[in-house]
Structures are given as structure tokens and as C-alpha cells.
Amino acid sequence: MIRHLSPSLPMTETSHPEDFQAEITRRYDAPMYRAMLEVYGDQIHPGFLNNDDRDIREAALRATARLAELARITAGTRVLETACGVGGTARFLAAECGATVVATNIARSQLAIAGEWTRDARGADRIRFEYADYHALPYADASFEVYWCQDSLLFSTERGRALAEAARVVRPGGTIAISDLVVVGTPAPAAAALLTAISAPGLWSAEDYRQGLEAAGFEAIVTEDWSRHVLPSFELIEAGIAAKRARLAAIASEADVEETLERYALWCRAARTGNLGWAALVGTRRAQS
Numbered sequence: 001m002i003r004h005l006s007p008s009l010p011m012t013e014t015s016h017p018e019d020f021q022a023e024i025t026r027r028y029d030a031p032m033y034r035a036m037l038e039v040y041g042d043q044i045h046p047g048f049l050n051n052d053d054r055d056i057r058e059a060a061l062r063a064t065a066r067l068a069e070l071a072r073i074t075a076g077t078r079v080l081e082t083a084c085g086v087g088g089t090a091r092f093l094a095a096e097c098g099a100t101v102v103a104t105n106i107a108r109s110q111l112a113i114a115g116e117w118t119r120d121a122r123g124a125d126r127i128r129f130e131y132a133d134y135h136a137l138p139y140a141d142a143s144f145e146v147y148w149c150q151d152s153l154l155f156s157t158e159r160g161r162a163l164a165e166a167a168r169v170v171r172p173g174g175t176i177a178i179s180d181l182v183v184v185g186t187p188a189p190a191a192a193a194l195l196t197a198i199s200a201p202g203l204w205s206a207e208d209y210r211q212g213l214e215a216a217g218f219e220a221i222v223t224e225d226w227s228r229h230v231l232p233s234f235e236l237i238e239a240g241i242a243a244k245r246a247r248l249a250a251i252a253s254e255a256d257v258e259e260t261l262e263r264y265a266l267w268c269r270a271a272r273t274g275n276l277g278w279a280a281l282v283g284t285r286r287a288q289s
Helices: 017-028 031-040 056-071 088-097 108-118 159-169 189-198 206-216 227-243 245-251 254-272
Strands: 078-082 100-105 127-131 144-150 170-183 218-225 276-285
Touching (some): 031 056, 031 108, 031 227, 031 245, 031 254, 056 170, 056 218, 056 276, 078 159, 088 127, 088 144, 100 108, 108 127, 159 170, 189 276, 206 218, 206 276, 227 245
Parallel strands (some): 078 100, 100 127, 144 170
Antiparallel strands (some): 170 276, 218 276
8 A cells, every 4th residue: 555645535334345445456556646656756654854854755764764673673584564555665674674575565556666666676585575455464374573564554444453464474472563644632523524534444543553452462562653743744745746746747647636736735734733643653462372
């Protein structure tokens, strides 16, 4: 998945989760996703921005590096990455940490780009890209030392199931490392409507994630609040889209670019309410009794 690039999608009580996921996949495979790589590069998530920072990719890499530090990923660590986008994180973990990475995605077009961009990358021999849905992973129990998912679970219609799958494929004593956009506090009705437009399945809070991880079988959970970076990141992305409008429209269409600008304006409005946050959580898989 490409994390928060997905447009708002309607979901009612009568909607089928599989239909929602199919629509998400269709949007990921659309031309506008490819166009947005001109803005994001290969790190498709918010970043740690300095006051004068104008490069969202470098800022996003700092967030990736921090999550890797929290997860204590070192040479030889076996990592399963879900919702891998175009492979930017997998390339970072292999090249900078020496990890061995299986990077998965539900969008085949993204997997194709990831393979192309990784062909000559440092550490490419330690990376494998595969199709997989994080709700039903095609891997044996206890296959990995680390499960990794950045800023993608907010689009899951069955988050508990996804976390249970994470626990299943991680060995006892292994690690889960996730970051995601989260709801902060108790939003007023207008703010709640903005958050629903961002994540139709509904945003979790950091505490919801902590409880979900514990229920799935993780313990010693460490949480970091990255919320202060959300609004500056979205404002920088919005500015990047506007600056590269003609280039993006040539890849997708003018209508697609306009819709995307409107969407990021919505994300910025949501962040300004103070109810849209960002959190990282790392936990240890409990030993099986």
C-alpha cells in the first residue's frame, strides 16, 4: 500500500471489507499514484522535518531510520515488511542496516516499480518483493524476526486480524514495528468528519494500537508520539504537488491533480484541529506457553 495517498473512500455498515480493499488496490494502481512518486520519491509517508527542510523524502527517511532504531534491526535481521509501497524502506533496511527483507504489497504495479528501482541498489540481493495481503499472510508461523508496517494500517478494515497475522509470523521474542496516523483526544463533530474522510474504516488512537498489540500477543510495547511532524509534512507535500502540477498532470490528468490537491488540503485541515496525530509503536512477541 502507499499509506496515506489513498483518497477518502466511502464505507457503510453494509459495505464488504473485501470490496473496500479492492477499491484501495485499484486506486494504488491508478496513474496518479505513479505521478505522486515525483513528489514523494520512494518514501511514501510523513517525515521528521527541520525548520528549513524542503525535501520530504529526506525527512521521511529520518522517520524510517528512527523506527529501525527502535526495532533494533541489525545485519542479518529477517524482516517482513507489509504495505511496502515501491520498496524505499526495504532498500533502506537492506543497505543501511544489513537486514534481509521480504517486502509485500497488494498493488502489483507498485511491486513492479519496486523491483525495477531495486535492481541495481545496494543490498538488492537481500530483498525479495512478493504479493501479499497483511490480513492473510502466506508465510509459516515464526518465519521472521521483525514485522514492519509504516502508515498503512489506517486503511485496514480488520486491524485486529492484521495484528494477529503479524504475531503469527513473528518468532517468540521477535519484534513488531509500526507507525500510523492516529486520532488524538476526543474530536468535535466537525473534526470527526474530517478524520472519517481520511480513513473510512476509522482511525485508532495510539492507546488502541497498544491494546491491539497486547491482544495479539505482544508485550513491552514502546510508543513514541510523532504528531508534531504531521501538519508540516502534509503542507510540504501539498506545496510539492502545486509546484509540479504540470508534470503530474502529464502522467495522470489535470482532474486527478486537482482532486489530490483537495485531498491534501483536507489532511492539512484535519491536522490543524489537533486531533490527527502520528505514532510509532514497537513491541516484543510474547514467548509461547
